[in-house]
Structures are given as C-alpha cells and as structure tokens.
Amino acid sequence: MSLAIRGCLDGLLTTGPPIPAHPRLGARLAYRLQRVLRPSPGLRWLSARIEASRLARPLFTGAERVTKETLFGCRMCGQCALPVTGYVCPMGCPKELRNGPCGGVGADGSCEVYPGLRCVWVEAYERAASQGRAADLRLLHLPIDHRRWGESSWLNYWQGRDEGLWSS
C-alpha cells in the first residue's frame, strides 16, 4: 500500500476523538531531520512563497497532513509540539495535554482512557531521554490558539509564528 493511501486511511481514523498514536519515525532519525529542517533564511523564503500561492498552499498543507498523520497520528492543530516532545504527538492524548503526563498513567505506562495503548507522554519521555533531550519535557507549553486547527504547522514553524508556543 502506498504511503499516500495509508496516510489517507489513517486520516480517516484520526478525525475522531484524540487517540494515542505510536510514532512510525524513529527518535534518532526524527532529531536528525530536525537539524536539517529548522528555520533558516532559505526555508523562510520558500515558505513565504508557498503561503503566497493559492495553489501551492493547500497542496503543501495536504502533503503535510498525509505525512504527519502517517508518521505521528497528527491531528493538524497547526501548532506543532513534536520538536520538544520526543516526536510523539501530545494531541493524541485523550485530554490533549500539552504538559503531560496526567496522574492516571497505569503502572505499565498505559493510557487510563485507552488501557491497551501507551501513554503518549510516557513514550515522549522515553524517546526524548534516549536522545539526550529529556530536558525538553520541562518546557512549559502555553495555551494553544484553536483558530489555527487545519493550518500547516511547517509553514507556521518556518515563518517564526511558533516561537511563543512554549517557554523555558
């Protein structure tokens, strides 16, 4: 099955309530990509061009949706926390905690709402710690802007609009 079709199927699954998703991208590779894709003058220029285009913007956003739904169970909140959560999406937490985990985590690390699934924050801690990034989880994530659901968080990231998402 092609990646795109799988992404669409996952997309159908992730349109409902938040459900913990296990990332399909290894932590090490994710942090390597982070270094390549961090905001730069080139990406800032490119993202501005994409945003200005009536055709490229929805296509780019659609491609981001398919990619991130497949890899991370992304729900398109438009304000991506992945770079500081071990590349585990916190919006899959049934309580959508941006500063998790809650106190209801099972002794085996399971989610209290979906006992068959692992708590996204337990997994976030393990993945971040495995790459020497456990300190990321101390960052305080500020309240999100619910008007931005459905936006491309990559464009927001490269345009510098994500800078107030968390504070140290």
Place this chain on the structure above:
Amino acid sequence: MSLRERLASGGFAVTAEISPPRGADIGPVSQTAALLRDWVDAVNVTDNQGSNVRLASWAGSLAVLAAGLEPVMQMTCRDRNRIALQSDLLGASALGIRNILVMTGDHPKFGDHPEAKPVFDLDSAQLLWTLRHMRDQGALLSGRSLNPPPECFLGAVENPAAPPAEFRADRLGKKIDAGAQFVQTQFVFDTAMFGRWMAQVRDLGLHERCSILAGVGAVKSRRALDFMRDKVPGVQLPDGVYRRLRAVPADRTAAEGARLAAEIIQELSAIEGVAGVHLLVAGNEQAVPGILDGAGVRAERDGR
C-alpha cells in the same frame, strides 16, 4: 490561622476533602465542614470528581466558608474553557474563596455522563499559569486588564506513583514554575516509593518553593478497597496493604484502614520537606478525628 499562614509558619498542615452531594441541598457540606472545622486547616471541595455530576465546587466552597472553615476550591479543566475558568476565579476571589486547587480532571469516560464533550481547552499547568498571570499581572489571557485583580493561593496535584517515575519531580517543578504554591499528592500507600520521589524533589529544591502535602487515604470498607485497587486511575495499592486490610473481619476494615492511615502519616511526617498531609477521605469524613488522634497530629486551632 489560614492554610497559607500555617504553611508559611512551617507548622504541619492538615487538609481534607469534601465531596458535595448529588442534589440541590447544601446541608451535607455544611455539616461535614462543621465536623472537620476543629481538625483541619482547610478542606477541599471537589469539582465533579470522577466526572460525576455533583453540587458545584464554588457553591460548596461558600458553604464551607460560612461554616467557619477555609475552603480549597478544586477547579478542573475537563468541563470549562478558558473563558469560564477565568470567570470562575474572579467569582471565587470576590466571594472570599482564596485557595484554588488546579487539576486536569478525570476523563468523562469514567463518570456518569461518558457521552459528554471533554473540554480540556487548557491543561493543569496552563491553568495555573493563567491564574497566576491574572493575579500577578492583573490581566486576562487576552491581555485585558482586571480591576481589581483576584487574590488567590494556588495549588496543584501530582501523582508520584505514576510513570514515568524519573519525570514526576520535574513535572512538579513545571507546575511550580507555572504558579503552584502548594501541592497535594495522590494517595501514598508506599512510603518508601514516596520517599524516593521526595529525594528527587529535594535535589531540585522544589520543597523550598512549594509546600508539599502528601495524600493519605483511609479505606472504609472492603468494597472501597477493591474499588481503590481496580478503578481509581493512577492509584497503585501495594499487595501488602491489600492483604492487611482483607485480613481483618469486614466490620473491622474501617478501623484498620484508619490505623493504617495514622501510621502512614507518622512515617510521612518524618520525611524532610513534607509540609503536611492531605486526607483523601471524601465520603468518609467522620474518620478524620480518629486518624489524626492516632497519628498524634492535631491542627492547632489557636490564633485562627
């Protein structure tokens, strides 16, 4: 002496918990507050705990205040968005409710309306940050100014027993950075495990920035014991505790549960950095005097 003053003075603080009734009668809250008044520094009034509808936390808190006891109004993120939560703080402060305990709240799935929309617009750390901002900056999240700003003493919760164990002290640190001035923990049954968490807390210096009240429960029946073991999210009941409370005849479970609670309080009070205990006795409030007597702890009422 208020809870805040008690904690500032370095005295051993005691708080308990009242679960408001499912009905439009404030009487049970007032009666329980009168029972607890001479024993505890303040009492939490739960906010639809377990996602079950009860009389509102703010209303229960007013009744506690009227009964001559200091309330700790619990506020969860489950049912209200940032507009309602900020409004509730203003109302509470205006009516003399000073202590606010912030928690994310149980998921609606566990309560009597599992079909309800879970709100969770903010999480507990964000709500603490919001309330502190309202008090200290005198402004709403929107930036609009408050005249006058609310007064409040902000509390948080933490569960030292839940995974990931290595992160639980850091998470408390995050809540303190966000605004928590005191914290009440989930049930402590395993004092050795709690002691390890407290060692992490001390290493980070958190006990000097925030008063830590350890949660202590008193099991009142075999049914409650099984419920605690199987149904309460995040609670891990050690086998030894379970066996001890099952070993006594059913009509002695409550007495043994109270004795166990008193022993746990004694052990906790010896741990450096523990500022007091929070008695998680909702529905079993009459056990409080016996537990505190057994533990040799009695909140001094002088100077109140």
